Amino acid sequence: MNKVQPMRRHTKASMPANTDQQGKSMGTVDNFPDEIDHLETIKVKLCDALRDSDEAVERYDKEYMDSKRYLADYRHEIDPREIFQNELAIKQIESWEIFAVQMRDKIAKLMDSPYFARIDFRTDCNEEPSIYYIGRFAFAEDSRIFIFDWRAPISSMFYDCELGKTNYEAPVGRIEGQLTRKRQFKIKQGQIEYVLESSINIQDNVLQRELSHTSDEKMKTIIATIQKEQNQIIRNEKADIIVIQGVAGSGKTSIALHRIAYLLYRYKDRLSANNVVIISPNKVFADYISNVLPELGEEPIYEMSFTDIAEIQLDGIVKFEPARDPVETEDLEWAERVRFKSTLEFVEKMDEYLEYAATEYFEPTDYISGRFKAAKEWISERYNAYKKYPIKKRLNEVSADILDRFETENIREEELPKQRGIYRQLKSMLRKKNTMALYKDFYQWLNMPKKLVLPAKNTLEWADVYPFMYFHATLEGLKENKLIRHLVIDEMQDYTPAQYAVINKLFLCKKTILGDFGQTINPYHLHSLDDFRKLYDSVQIVELNKSYRSTFEIITFAKKILNVAALEPIERHGKEPEVIPCCDSQEEIKQIKEMIDAFRENEYVTLGIILKTSKQASTLCQALCAEYDVNLLTPDSVAFANGVTVTPIQMSKGLEFDEVIIPSVNSETYHTDYDRNLLYIACTRAMHQLSLTYSGTPTKLIQELP
Numbered sequence: 001m002n003k004v005q006p007m008r009r010h011t012k013a014s015m016p017a018n019t020d021q022q023g024k025s026m027g028t029v030d031n032f033p034d035e036i037d038h039l040e041t042i043k044v045k046l047c048d049a050l051r052d053s054d055e056a057v058e059r060y061d062k063e064y065m066d067s068k069r070y071l072a073d074y075r076h077e078i079d080p081r082e083i084f085q086n087e088l089a090i091k092q093i094e095s096w097e098i099f100a101v102q103m104r105d106k107i108a109k110l111m112d113s114p115y116f117a118r119i120d121f122r123t124d125c126n127e128e129p130s131i132y133y134i135g136r137f138a139f140a141e142d143s144r145i146f147i148f149d150w151r152a153p154i155s156s157m158f159y160d161c162e163l164g165k166t167n168y169e170a171p172v173g174r175i176e177g178q179l180t181r182k183r184q185f186k187i188k189q190g191q192i193e194y195v196l197e198s199s200i201n202i203q204d205n206v207l208q209r210e211l212s213h214t215s216d217e218k219m220k221t222i223i224a225t226i227q228k229e230q231n232q233i234i235r236n237e238k239a240d241i242i243v244i245q246g247v248a249g250s251g252k253t254s255i256a257l258h259r260i261a262y263l264l265y266r267y268k269d270r271l272s273a274n275n276v277v278i279i280s281p282n283k284v285f286a287d288y289i290s291n292v293l294p295e296l297g298e299e300p301i302y303e304m305s306f307t308d309i310a311e312i313q314l315d316g317i318v319k320f321e322p323a324r325d326p327v328e329t330e331d332l333e334w335a336e337r338v339r340f341k342s343t344l345e346f347v348e349k350m351d352e353y354l355e356y357a358a359t360e361y362f363e364p365t366d367y368i369s370g371r372f373k374a375a376k377e378w379i380s381e382r383y384n385a386y387k388k389y390p391i392k393k394r395l396n397e398v399s400a401d402i403l404d405r406f407e408t409e410n411i412r413e414e415e416l417p418k419q420r421g422i423y424r425q426l427k428s429m430l431r432k433k434n435t436m437a438l439y440k441d442f443y444q445w446l447n448m449p450k451k452l453v454l455p456a457k458n459t460l461e462w463a464d465v466y467p468f469m470y471f472h473a474t475l476e477g478l479k480e481n482k483l484i485r486h487l488v489i490d491e492m493q494d495y496t497p498a499q500y501a502v503i504n505k506l507f508l509c510k511k512t513i514l515g516d517f518g519q520t521i522n523p524y525h526l527h528s529l530d531d532f533r534k535l536y537d538s539v540q541i542v543e544l545n546k547s548y549r550s551t552f553e554i555i556t557f558a559k560k561i562l563n564v565a566a567l568e569p570i571e572r573h574g575k576e577p578e579v580i581p582c583c584d585s586q587e588e589i590k591q592i593k594e595m596i597d598a599f600r601e602n603e604y605v606t607l608g609i610i611l612k613t614s615k616q617a618s619t620l621c622q623a624l625c626a627e628y629d630v631n632l633l634t635p636d637s638v639a640f641a642n643g644v645t646v647t648p649i650q651m652s653k654g655l656e657f658d659e660v661i662i663p664s665v666n667s668e669t670y671h672t673d674y675d676r677n678l679l680y681i682a683c684t685r686a687m688h689q690l691s692l693t694y695s696g697t698p699t700k701l702i703q704e705l706p
């Protein structure tokens with residue numbers, strides 16, 4: 001680790017700037033001539049470093065090409081040892097080149113915006129404070145650090161501490177001292193846009209500015225404005241399992257990704273992007289968040305869905321139907337089956353049955369081969385010794401033990417049975433020989449055979465997929481993933497305890513689990529946040545109640561639809577949400593078209609038109625697409641784009657738009673308590689502007705608004 005050598009103090013004193021009542025001062029750039037000078041110095045250094053790294057990339061590229069050419073030209077004339085050494089050298093050059101390219105990319109990014117903060121800190125043993133600039137990446141020359149990475153231990157003071165006596169945790173232990181200054185910068189294209197001096201708490205002004213920006217087709221990094229409670233989650237190294245329950249727009253997804261970037265930095269010798277997986281609800285969401293880690297200088301992490309995992313695990317074993325959208329079906333028996341399988345009690349029942357089946361359904365008899373014999377009691381004892389393994393692995397171990405014993409007894413060197421044969425014989429002593437038989441028997445055991453419906457031969461309903469995998473894990477074992485050391489699960493509220501029970505068997509690693517039980521999309525899921533305490537022994541649950549995405553007015557409106565008491569809006573103001581009555585559906589479409597026209601003229605980048613169901617979304621899309629370029633989101637979509645997006649609520653989860661239109665807020669479409677949830681989710685996708693349209697009778701969920 002580099003020894004921390006901060007910048008020396010500036011010689012020119014900073015000019016005082018205008019100060020507001022909160023002790024913050026927002027200065028024009030001219031008020032900070034020392035910062036202008038400093039930036040110029042850093043830019044020169046960055047320029048030199050960029051030139052050097054460009055040269056390094058070119059040099060490695062040439063060396064690589066030369067070595068490859070040499071090997072191709074002389075492969076038949078040089079001996080194998082030399083070929084091997086050359087190949088090794090080429091690999092080495094290649095990895096140096098990759099490293100040099102990464103360095104060059106980082107420096108190029110720093111050229112645009114080298115840092116966003118400065119803190120002055122005086123340790124108890126120094127008289128003069130040292131100055132630390134904090135940026136997206138570290139930048140050093142020789143052993144002198146000019147910019148500290150936002151994840152460096154010292155940078156934590158910027159996010160966590162107020163001016164005055166304070167400390168931070170360094171690798172060598174706690175460092176005590178005085179924080180004497182905190183400054184924030186917005187530097188764009190190498191120019192300072194503003195400087196903010198803050199004596200009390202960081203960020204309100206800067207945060208307001210950042211949040212007022214228009215959205216983008218990809219999620220942005222938030223390193224300059226991470227809030228204290230968010231920073232504590234990002235830097236939490238102690239929790240093996242952390243569950244973040246956060247209201248809509250509280251930054252859960254951003255935080256989870258910044259946390260991964262932090263852990264990759266902190267444990268770079270042990271953890272790489274290949275070791276991290278995020279389970280996300282769909283490909284559009286995965287695409288939307290895909291830029292955050294690369295923007296933070298890290299490799300992208302692997303993304304998968306619960307469906308992908310099931311496909312890998314159940315390939316060749318059983319087929320399954322995709323998850324049904326609960327708003328698209330009125331099958332009450334199906335709903336009841338889903339509800340039944342969505343609770344923690346259901347997992348407890350599975351455990352109870354599986355324990356019973358593992359004991360009762362293995363009915364050993366004596367195993368005899370020639371004059372060799374393993375008595376059933378002994379087989380049973382061996383079987384019980386391997387309780388931690390899946391049943392068939394237990395049988396495999398027992399067959400090895402039997403063979404072992406026969407070999408010891410085989411003083412006359414007679415022919416012994418093969419282990420495979422012994423295993424086959426033991427398997428025949430199982431009452432249920434495959435997972436499907438066992439799974440079906442479970443419902444008989446429960447005395448609820450109707451709770452299992454197979455839509456086709458050897459095909460499961462989605463609600464049975466993870467319970468089935470749980471059974472498969474007990475009977476056959478699953479393909480465990482040992483490479484993954486950290487798992488992130490987003491939209492945690494949409495997954496059942498049975499799904500978590502399987503995930504816990506598959507990924508024995510640390511986990512960051514996040515979501516919002518206020519945004520539950522499936523009305524037939526009966527699990528709750530409390531279940532996590534039972535699912536995980538040492539879980540740390542944190543709650544985030546401040547919402548950053550939407551304006552005060554939008555959050556106040558959303559809260560009237562679903563009263564999430566804890567939800568706290570940020571003081572960023574905008575237009576009041578509008579509820580627009582229309583005389584019929586034609587007029588509604590006309591209104592929507594007018595709003596699209598207005599959107600094309602304003603500064604916003606994304607407009608989301610959010611409907612209750614996929615069918616409604618595609619009908620509206622058809623009505624619009626002759627005149628407008630619209631992007632329809634369906635479960636098969638893979639990317640999120642700027643412009644106008646028409647989407648069902650289900651697909652809009654996790655996304656955000658500058659402006660949102662929610663059509664059809666009439667009493668037929670939205671009337672149940674569950675619809676209340678859906679409307680809340682739709683409203684909280686809006687950052688700056690929200691409009692709702694209806695024809696006929698407006699939904700009472702909106703009529704009731706004071």
Ligand SMILES: Nc1ncnc2c1ncn2[C@@H]1O[C@H](COP(=O)(O)OP(=O)(O)OP(=O)(O)O)[C@@H](O)[C@H]1O
Pocket residue numbers: 207210211220221222225226227230246247248249250251252253254255515516548549653654655656684
């Ligand atoms: N500290 C912050 N500084 C700047 N922007 C922030 C901060 N925290 C959150 N945001 C912004 O708030 C918005 C919501 O963040 P994010 O999508 O991570 O929230 P979420 O809790 O996952 O939301 P939801 O559950 O509603 O999908 C994003 O635009 C994000 O950039």
